[in-house]
Amino acid sequence: MSDHLTAHDDVAHSGPSKYVQIATVLFVLTALEVLLFEICFGDLKAGMPNIAFSIGPYFVEILLLLSAAKFWLVAMFYMHLKSDFRLLSWLFGFSLMLAFIVIVALFTLFTYNRSLWWWSGSW
Amino acid sequence: MTAAVLDHDAAHAPEEHHTSFPVDNRKMAIWTFIGSECMFFASLISTFVIYRDSHAKGPGPKEIFEVPLVTAGTAVLLFSSFFVVMALNGAQQGDRKKLITWLSLTVLCGCFFVGMQVYEFTHFYHEGMRYTTNLFATSFFTLTGFHGTHVAIGTLWLGTLLKDAIKGRIPPKKALNLEIAALYWHFVDVVWIIIFPVVYLMSLGR
Numbered sequence: 001m002s003d004h005l006t007a008h009d010d011v012a013h014s015g016p017s018k019y020v021q022i023a024t025v026l027f028v029l030t031a032l033e034v035l036l037f038e039i040c041f042g043d044l045k046a047g048m049p050n051i052a053f054s055i056g057p058y059f060v061e062i063l064l065l066l067s068a069a070k071f072w073l074v075a076m077f078y079m080h081l082k083s084d085f086r087l088l089s090w091l092f093g094f095s096l097m098l099a100f101i102v103i104v105a106l107f108t109l110f111t112y113n114r115s116l117w118w119w120s121g122s123w
Numbered sequence: 124m125t126a127a128v129l130d131h132d133a134a135h136a137p138e139e140h141h142t143s144f145p146v147d148n149r150k151m152a153i154w155t156f157i158g159s160e161c162m163f164f165a166s167l168i169s170t171f172v173i174y175r176d177s178h179a180k181g182p183g184p185k186e187i188f189e190v191p192l193v194t195a196g197t198a199v200l201l202f203s204s205f206f207v208v209m210a211l212n213g214a215q216q217g218d219r220k221k222l223i224t225w226l227s228l229t230v231l232c233g234c235f236f237v238g239m240q241v242y243e244f245t246h247f248y249h250e251g252m253r254y255t256t257n258l259f260a261t262s263f264f265t266l267t268g269f270h271g272t273h274v275a276i277g278t279l280w281l282g283t284l285l286k287d288a289i290k291g292r293i294p295p296k297k298a299l300n301l302e303i304a305a306l307y308w309h310f311v312d313v314v315w316i317i318i319f320p321v322v323y324l325m326s327l328g329r
Contacts, residue, residue: 015212016209016212019209022205023201023205026204026205027201030201030319033319034194034324037190037327037328042190059325060325060328063324067316067317067319067320067321071317074204075309078204078305078309079309079313085145085146087145088151091151091158092154092158092161094158095159095161095162096161098158098162100165102162102165102166103165103166103168103169106166106169107169107173110173111173
């Protein structure tokens with residue numbers, strides 16, 4: 001590869017110690033996801049009924065938050081968006097926004113009656 | 124490698140296009156591809172969520188999903204992301220031993236994940252869940268099948284790079300070749316980070 005290309009791509013990335021830290025956090029977050037499931041709906045539910053009752057209603061929200069945290073860590077540190085050219089972050093962010101629009105459009109399309117109810121303002 | 128072979132390689136190397144654009148065109152291309160893949164998987168995941176309760180005929184998630192197996196697959200895929208980023212670090216530093224070791228582990232993880240998915244699909248088939256059994260099965264197999272195909276392609280891609288690394292064809296100046304494959308691999312991991320809770324845990328916790 002020419003100097004021209006290496007100069008452009010010589011962006012300071014995180015080092016191995018940072019990668020180990022991120023891997024540990026990702027592993028812990030995944031363990032938390034499974035633990036949350038086991039407490040709310042799995043084998044641990046019988047042993048911890050009070051905790052299951054308290055956090056059960058927020059199961060989906062907590063799971064989505066944990067997933068979002070893992071997604072962000074991988075994108076920022078392993079995919080180097082944190083240290084790479086800002087343009088790439090904008091490109092990825094724009095794609096995610098379009099993906100979100102696709103999700104909303106599909107949910108609206110398939111739950112048409114419910115969406116009519118929502119838009120009517122009679123909720 | 125002899126001088127004649129080196130000259131031959133140099134003569135047949137792909138031509139580089141020098142532009143004033145600050146990002147390498149191949150890196151820009153993979154990010155654009157990843158962007159399009161975001162929308163592709165968003166539509167597949169949404170479709171699964173819409174149809175996950177459509178299993179009047181045939182088994183549903185609660186009868187068929189096995190959390191321990193999928194958790195193991197998730198952990199392996201997460202570790203593979205760590206391994207590939209370590210391999211990239213080795214490639215950028217010119218540490219061939221480190222590059223080969225971590226890249227081999229990544230390819231092994233990819234093979235394990237594909238094997239896990241083949242086992243899972245076979246198990247579901249024997250339990251009576253076929254592609255056309257119900258809408259839950261169709262959307263599930265489509266989503267996880269496409270993801271598994273992406274993992275298989277990524278494993279093959281990294282496998283070819285491992286072969287190049289063993290032959291000493293990934294010097295620090297060519298680390299971008301691995302970085303592009305690593306970006307694809309991380310994206311495949313990121314998609315699974317969404318699929319695991321949304322498809323498995325949330326479907327079971329209903």
